[in-house]
Amino acid sequence: MSRKFSGFKLFVCCVAQILLSSCGFGFLGEKQNKVMIEGERRAITAKQIKLTPDNSLNEISIQLPAPKENENWPQRGGIATHALKHIQLGDAPERVWQSKIGEGGSESIALTAAPIVSNGMVMTLDTTGKVRAFALKTGELRWETILKPKKNAGVFGGGLGSGQNKIFISLGSGEVIGLNIQNGEELWRVSTKRALRSAPSYADGRVFVTTLDNMTFAFSASTGVSLWSHNGMIADAALLGAASPAIENNKVVLAYSSGELYALQTSNGRIFWGDNLSVKREGSGVARISHLRGNPVIDENMVFAASHSGRLIALELKTGRRLWELPIASRVMPWVAGNYLYIVSTGRQLICLTKRDGRVKWITNLPESLLKDSLPLKREKIVVEYSEPVLAGDRLIIASSIGKIYSVSPYTGRILGETQVDGNIFIEPIVADKTLLLLDKQGNLTAFR
Template structure:
């Protein structure tokens, strides 16, 4: 029960993320209102606008390619997937129940992964399932809840490598299963709930715990090779980023807003940075969490935090190359010379990769009731496939946006809300809805 108490505490802290921001001021009845238009200083401070210096810059992208698999969070250890291929007019191919969805106490936190013509899902009650990618047929199901626990836990995720399915769990365990049939290979207790999906590469399993420790495990038996302790942080947002790995460097994101680069062999620190900001106006803005995974692309680290800072950092030296006042809990998408990101204000933004200057901004719906500003909508993504940026929403919409202009290209209704980013594998989009349905579009 200790694990359950810990994760419920984290969930209550993370629930701040679902609250509406306070954008109005209360005036005394005796005050005489001044003439003129009133603009919230919070909204004004956060306004994102295209940079006039790059108005004439054409957005050019690399050619789309077919990715057979999406084997871990972010699609690749670097989280840089560039430009994927998708059919011209995808429609729903199949829909199956993949497990238990989100509820009052628990949420889905693990993005599905796809490998070897299968899609793997971890539901909110600790059930792992494998489904055929062509028709959704379930091949096996395995419950990972420890005998000492009796219910689901927040956090964790999946990764696949060479026939083995690796899991980091909210129960504080790292687990390896045979991808073919779900048979358990090994199980290692870390002792602290693990936040996000692991990153598996070159014989190591990297995972971050709720108390801001990065663990490097040996994938053969789950033994801990080394660990790094970050700054403790009491509050965080449900879900978490995964470490990014390129060559001999791993970049770890923490809920404190720290971004730390370390040697993969021994955990030696190369550099640190912080995505925190001062002088923020609300308690919600005080959350420093880096909830979207950092991306490593051509020796550049790109990351954004909830506190309102997005940065590009030189992978080798740790020097900041640029920064923007952008708040996000999503993973940036890098393609060619451009970066795309969804903000906490329901905007999708295109930035020049080399300078960080904003090329265009598209505002998505922020509330189901825009007039009353109630029922906030959470947008997840984007994924870039065949000249379309794809995002999904907590109120059940899938939207395609032009990466070149920001124009809305189309919209489709999902069977339910989706709070996790979609994935693309072998020309198919897979979406895990909040009620636990796995839906394929091709």
Template sequence: MTPATIPSRFGLACVLGSALLLSACAEKQVILPGERESVRPEADLSESRIRLDGNTARAIQLPAQRVNAEWTQGIGSPAFRVDHAALGGQLQHLWEVPIGNPDSRRARITASPVVGGGLVYTLDSGAQVSAVTPEGAVAWSTNLTPASERAIDSTGGGLAYANGTVYISSGFGLLSALDARTGELRWRQKLEANGSGMPLVRDGVVYVVAGDHTGWAVDAGNGRVLWQIMGAPSVTTVLGSGAPATSSDLVVFGFGSGDLVAAFRQGGMRHWAEAVAGNRLGRAVSRISDVTGAPVIAGDRIFAGSHSGRLAAFDLHGGEELWLARQGALGPVWPAGDSVFAVTDLNQLARFDASNGSPIWAADLPGFVNDKPRKRGETWAHYGPILAGGRIITASNDGLLRFFSPESGQLVGQVEVPGGATTEPVVANRTLYVVSSDGKLHAYR
């Protein structure tokens, strides 16, 4: 041992000895007896505190059922919404038919089927459009993948039918028009961004929201751009956004920022803009501000919801907020009678008073796929609701169609969907159609 190492080791021993001496002299910590209570009890953000509790059965005057031959577009516009489609009580699975690529880790089916001209139209998780007969036979299929692209590079899109033409928005950033009887391409317009939003067609104009937060108005006959309107930028958009909604003179777009923008259909001048703003503390998913509850017009009101835990009603003509509920909407609400029905961001089917937004009842839907505390992550997806056959109907990727009483929210029936649903259900000619995650169209009657 060299003399140089002796002082350093001696110093280390002194330090350790001092530390042990101080530790021995320290007083024991006294733990007081009694119940421990949080200094901020109001910060309890458990889901049990923020879900709607309890049900109140309340009578409702539903629109009369009618047999509809078509379901051509989204439900946001009164001109195209089937307020109460006729549907039998005990549904049986009629048939299923493959429509193309299924859901996968890279691509999702986001387009609900539409029905028009005697055919059912679908879009797979890529860019294949199919027309299916009411008997379950594929009449034609058209792949809209551009020659310079790969099919796996596209995901999401939407469908609309009008006057013998099918209009398709796709993840390739294209808005296309196909002949509804043959599938032949009529025209194609570049949207300059992802085009997974659902289109809406009215009076010869196609309206759609592109992924760069731009609302488009395009001539339905030739694809020529008529006008555009910008929304606020956002990075928290959701694949497969809902369709705009139209009244006699306005079109209302929902953007990823949570903004609703109403413009005059003639010329595209902005009329008003409001936000469906919110933030549910304790839930990271609430940072997604997109208007997932696409705008729905009923009378002089427009309803819209977001992923951030908010559902609101606005005056259609001036944009003033009429009420705000602290429940988000994951899809378009369904207005009926004095109420609106919604699948909320907390995995509940809920009924709200349309006049003031107060909750009437809420029915729990399946939540986490694995509900163990340390393994919670993926949740079941629920699509809808729609009103048909006197019942409120949801479709879920847990493999079930569920039927609820509009008056009380009681579950009154369920039917299996092989593969699990991946779109909203639609009804035409007393038949319910839904697309499953494994890329098949199913029919029930």
């Protein structure tokens, strides 16, 4: 039975237009040129419920797992569970190379596909369907393939994943494509006949993709044959981008723009449990959108997910039983490591919580907006958007839409340093083989080591 796309779809992408100057890169206490920060909240975000640190945690110091080297970052979220915990990265990474992935974003088309790393290569997808593979060590171009969607449909949206020595590409046109990771040769192509906005997830020989109208398809990674599909509710409005499914053992966790969260059996799509994170909020229509845009995370038999409308929850993976919930709105993935969870809220706060019971350890306020001179003789307020935090080398790394990269202590929340890069960053940083990779809106892929 066909599903009609009812209601209006609202896509939100706060695009910062600002001229950024080039400078050196570092994470530990660099002094940068000051910008004027304005504290007034913007109406696009609903009124935030004030959270305060739990005093009972004052005498408890945060203990984190030791950093581990990860040679690859094969899919969005790093691995199938989206729980990479603590990654190795040097104390003062410096820029070692920069390469162009093709066409970047524009006023009408956003660059949304995050890079992946596998087999010593970084793979990227630009806004025209160009897939490129670069050597991780040097940035040298190894190969490129141009994917042309059928019937002149759009490329915009989608992303990359990898497994079984293949790359899996989802295109905005609704097509899912398998490529040979060594040379980019197309191996198979299938169509969901629906627009795709999420990057593919891979585990145990299966590829999972989620559509714009909240359907999930499972395909054979070897042949592209369709295995099963699942229907969620159609949302009247959604943010730009979509969550990629999280997978562990025989369960795949799906997050939809309707606020729905499901756990399904990977082999046949049978539903284990379902939940809904929708919240009625004050504020503009955008603030009330229930979209689960950040990836869900699976760690130690727990599932963590956050909605844009204001609910962060932890559930038991096996049963779906809620363990705790907090009124935190977010549009990015939480980062889980040890007994703690870190998340950036829509209120531009970086929050550290205890993983088991959701108690607040510390809160750090990030700059919400800045004023820049614009012509003629007026000042323009630029709202700052932040990526999800990545825990690497004993600090949390957060990228921003104005090109500032922040280093934050995971133990205290203190900002250790910040640096400015040339482009606007709307895509989360990734770390593989002790290399930090940043992809900016302009299509520049930069490596720091």
